[in-house]
Amino acid sequence: MTTPSGEKKRRGWLKEEFGNPERRAAYYMILPALIIVLVVACYPVLYGIVLSFTDSTVTTFGSFIGLENYVEMFQNPDFLEGLSNTLIYTVVSVALEFVIGLGIALAINQAFRGRGLVRAAILVPWAFPTVISAAMWRLMFQDQVGIIQYVANAIGLISEPILSDRTLLLIAAIVVDTWKTMPFMALLLLAGLQTIPGDVYEAARVDGANVMQRFFRITLPLLKGAILVALLFRTLDAYRAYDLFWVLGNRELQSLSTFVYEGVRISQLQFGQGNAAAVFIFVTAFLIALFFIRVLGMRTSVEE
Amino acid sequence: MSAGRKFNRRDFLKMSGAGLAGAALLGSSACGGGSSGGSGNLVFAMGRDTSGTLGPLVEEFNKQNKGGFKVTYRAMPTDSGQYFDKLQTEFQAGQSDIDVIGGDIIWAAQFAANQWVVDLSDRFPKSDQSKYLPAPIQGLTYDGKIWAVPWFTDAGMLFYRKDLLEKSGYSEPPKTWDQLKEMALKTKKDSGLEAGFVFQGDNYEGGVCNGLEYVWTHGGDVLDGDQVIIDSPETVAGLATERSMITDGVSPQAVSTLQETTTDPYFLGNKAVFARIWSYEYALAGTSSYPKVKPDQIGVASLPVGNGGPHANCLGGWNMYISALSDQQDEAWEFVKWMTGEYAEKKRAIDATLLPTLKSLYSDPELRKKVPTVAVADTAIAQAKPRPVSPYYSDMSLKMAEEFNTSLKGDISPEEAAKTLQKELESIQQQAE
Numbered sequence: 001m002t003t004p005s006g007e008k009k010r011r012g013w014l015k016e017e018f019g020n021p022e023r024r025a026a027y028y029m030i031l032p033a034l035i036i037v038l039v040v041a042c043y044p045v046l047y048g049i050v051l052s053f054t055d056s057t058v059t060t061f062g063s064f065i066g067l068e069n070y071v072e073m074f075q076n077p078d079f080l081e082g083l084s085n086t087l088i089y090t091v092v093s094v095a096l097e098f099v100i101g102l103g104i105a106l107a108i109n110q111a112f113r114g115r116g117l118v119r120a121a122i123l124v125p126w127a128f129p130t131v132i133s134a135a136m137w138r139l140m141f142q143d144q145v146g147i148i149q150y151v152a153n154a155i156g157l158i159s160e161p162i163l164s165d166r167t168l169l170l171i172a173a174i175v176v177d178t179w180k181t182m183p184f185m186a187l188l189l190l191a192g193l194q195t196i197p198g199d200v201y202e203a204a205r206v207d208g209a210n211v212m213q214r215f216f217r218i219t220l221p222l223l224k225g226a227i228l229v230a231l232l233f234r235t236l237d238a239y240r241a242y243d244l245f246w247v248l249g250n251r252e253l254q255s256l257s258t259f260v261y262e263g264v265r266i267s268q269l270q271f272g273q274g275n276a277a278a279v280f281i282f283v284t285a286f287l288i289a290l291f292f293i294r295v296l297g298m299r300t301s302v303e304e
Numbered sequence: 305m306s307a308g309r310k311f312n313r314r315d316f317l318k319m320s321g322a323g324l325a326g327a328a329l330l331g332s333s334a335c336g337g338g339s340s341g342g343s344g345n346l347v348f349a350m351g352r353d354t355s356g357t358l359g360p361l362v363e364e365f366n367k368q369n370k371g372g373f374k375v376t377y378r379a380m381p382t383d384s385g386q387y388f389d390k391l392q393t394e395f396q397a398g399q400s401d402i403d404v405i406g407g408d409i410i411w412a413a414q415f416a417a418n419q420w421v422v423d424l425s426d427r428f429p430k431s432d433q434s435k436y437l438p439a440p441i442q443g444l445t446y447d448g449k450i451w452a453v454p455w456f457t458d459a460g461m462l463f464y465r466k467d468l469l470e471k472s473g474y475s476e477p478p479k480t481w482d483q484l485k486e487m488a489l490k491t492k493k494d495s496g497l498e499a500g501f502v503f504q505g506d507n508y509e510g511g512v513c514n515g516l517e518y519v520w521t522h523g524g525d526v527l528d529g530d531q532v533i534i535d536s537p538e539t540v541a542g543l544a545t546e547r548s549m550i551t552d553g554v555s556p557q558a559v560s561t562l563q564e565t566t567t568d569p570y571f572l573g574n575k576a577v578f579a580r581i582w583s584y585e586y587a588l589a590g591t592s593s594y595p596k597v598k599p600d601q602i603g604v605a606s607l608p609v610g611n612g613g614p615h616a617n618c619l620g621g622w623n624m625y626i627s628a629l630s631d632q633q634d635e636a637w638e639f640v641k642w643m644t645g646e647y648a649e650k651k652r653a654i655d656a657t658l659l660p661t662l663k664s665l666y667s668d669p670e671l672r673k674k675v676p677t678v679a680v681a682d683t684a685i686a687q688a689k690p691r692p693v694s695p696y697y698s699d700m701s702l703k704m705a706e707e708f709n710t711s712l713k714g715d716i717s718p719e720e721a722a723k724t725l726q727k728e729l730e731s732i733q734q735q736a737e
Contacts, residue, residue, distance in 0.1 A: 059396060059418055143558035144569055161558040164713055251705070252507050265389055267699045268414065269735050 052275040069272040082254040101185030134247035192226020228298040350406030355656035403630035417695030443690030454661035457621035461684035503580035507709035513618035515708030518542035520616035535726035543718035604680040615687040
């Protein structure tokens with residue numbers, strides 16, 4: 001959108017920013033911080049993108065091969081498995097977390113005795129580092145000492161070892177993630193709930209709105225901002241999941257991120273595909289964020 | 305960020321202060337890395353030593369070696385994969401102050417092909433190599449050259465409950481897989497145990513060892529020179545035998561999720577008649593963690609074979625490599641020679657119950673008495689076989705782990721696993737060229 005007037009405006013802006021000696025000095029002073037951001041954040045990202053278009057290996061910088069890495073990646077069954085696992089996992093676990101988290105947020109938003117204690121208690125699963133909870137749950141799913149496997153066998157729910165079946169493992173991963181991050185969701189939503197003034201509900205009640213009407217007409221619309229923030233955080237988090245898959249699945253369960261790790265760290269030959277997958281995650285995660293902000297109208301700052 | 309917003313001076317000062325501090329940090333770390341610089345000190349890297357006896361052994365070398373250089377032991381991750389990862393990072397950066405690497409046997413070809421370690425052919429000629437067990441030497445030879453000196457070794461072996469087998473009327477361990485199945489089923493029934501035979505069938509490096517043992521003992525193999533030959537009737541027969549352990553009820557279904565540490569509770573917890581595991585299992589029996597099964601109830605043998613197949617126990621073990629980045633390779637070699645010599649290997653065997661690589665030590669009466677593992681494991685060790693020696697072993701391993709595991713679970717047939725592996729390993733070989 002570089003209309004002449006826009007151009008002029010920009011120049012005016014530049015002049016305003018750099019014409020003033022005090023402001024100019026200010027920019028010089030941010031420069032070191034800016035350079036560090038460029039070096040430690042932008043450079044690696046750009047370098048990763050460049051590598052994904054070459055036949056580089058771990059040790060040598062290769063030559064430009066266009067989209068070959070990407071083509072091979074999309075033909076690689078491991079990648080496709082990781083992609084489908086990640087998508088199912090992200091959609092299902094975020095949806096579950098949202099519904100349960102919202103329920104919990106509504107419950108603990110009510111005034112009752114011991115509310116502070118309950119609020120602290122539900123945060124316990126969230127306080128576990130993911131690797132630890134993944135290892136812990138793996139033990140519970142394990143066939144010799146695992147309580148879940150024992151119970152599932154006892155009531156005849158399943159007969160095979162949970163850890164040996166990929167579908168069961170994916171379900172397990174979704175359960176563990178829901179258990180772990182639902183409190184986080186609840187907390188974000190609770191914060192949103194508390195910004196809704198009580199008199200709105202009072203007015204609605206006077207007008208004769210029932211519980212459902214109050215929920216759908218007042219709570220949800222006013223909570224939209226908090227919901228979108230919570231969903232975006234969780235979606236991006238789940239989309240990049242690595243630790244849970246790696247530790248709980250123990251190499252058995254592929255996600256996009258474990259595919260990247262295998263490519264760039266374990267394999268000597270799939271370095272290019274690993275980089276391509278990393279770029280793929282970066283770009284698609286960016287698109288997801290953009291979708292939330294543009295399409296769903298999430299606000300990213302408080303300024304109007 | 306909106307352009308109209310005004311920063312105040314304090315914000316700027318804060319930001320630039322942080323920026324400068326960051327820049328200073330970057331600068332110092334850039335100068336801090338690498339370079340051992342011939343200061344007369346050698347760094348010896350090795351996975352964390354749980355027995356606590358490696359440090360003192362290195363000290364002993366330092367005391368004996370008054371020749372002006374000192375070796376320090378640096379603990380690395382115990383997990384072979386993580387350890388390799390760490391070394392790879394240092395070598396890629398071309399900056400490492402490690403001189404001597406205590407490394408896994410499967411690293412030899414990868415190290416060599418990347419020129420991260422020194423060719424030891426001149427220092428460690430064939431005449432000296434013949435003093436060591438042949439299998440580790442074979443595993444450390446790549447491109448006709450030798451890349452490390454074997455330090456201590458291990459192999460997959462068959463552990464069996466002597467007492468239970470006797471009760472069921474068997475005086476000897478099984479010679480073939482069919483015998484094993486028959487004996488396992490009968491003994492399991494007689495003594496009311498949960499499982500007949502347990503091994504490591506999970507999708508990981510140990511699963512590769514186990515799968516390869518079935519392939520090898522049925523006469524199959526992975527590579528012949530550079531040629532991939534895994535799709536053979538022998539491989540199919542081997543994988544079919546592995547799968548039949550579950551379908552015939554000899555092994556629990558969960559065997560496809562077992563690793564070493566999850567195998568122990570089965571065998572040492574008095575729940576299984578047979579186990580395929582490494583030599584450490586023997587030293588663990590009767591300890592406070594596993595009091596139920598005592599060492600005198602256990603027998604150790606070479607793994608059974610398929611009908612007419614050769615003996616083959618998957619070889620493990622750790623070896624002494626010299627880093628190509630070291631500028632004190634002669635001193636490093638002095639240290640390697642000492643550590644892999646008779647005195648140090650024997651001491652290490654006694655202190656840490658690790659199996660030596662020097663042939664002569666297996667007939668050492670003192671060692672056989674003090675370390676029973678040496679006496680029970682010598683045939684299994686003598687019949688050990690290294691995994692394929694290839695600079696792309698880690699890629700091959702990923703594929704084999706996956707196919708062996710899915711075939712064990714019955715998700716694909718042995719024929720399909722062999723066919724898929726042939727294709728995948730060939731494509732790895734092609735990419736490598």
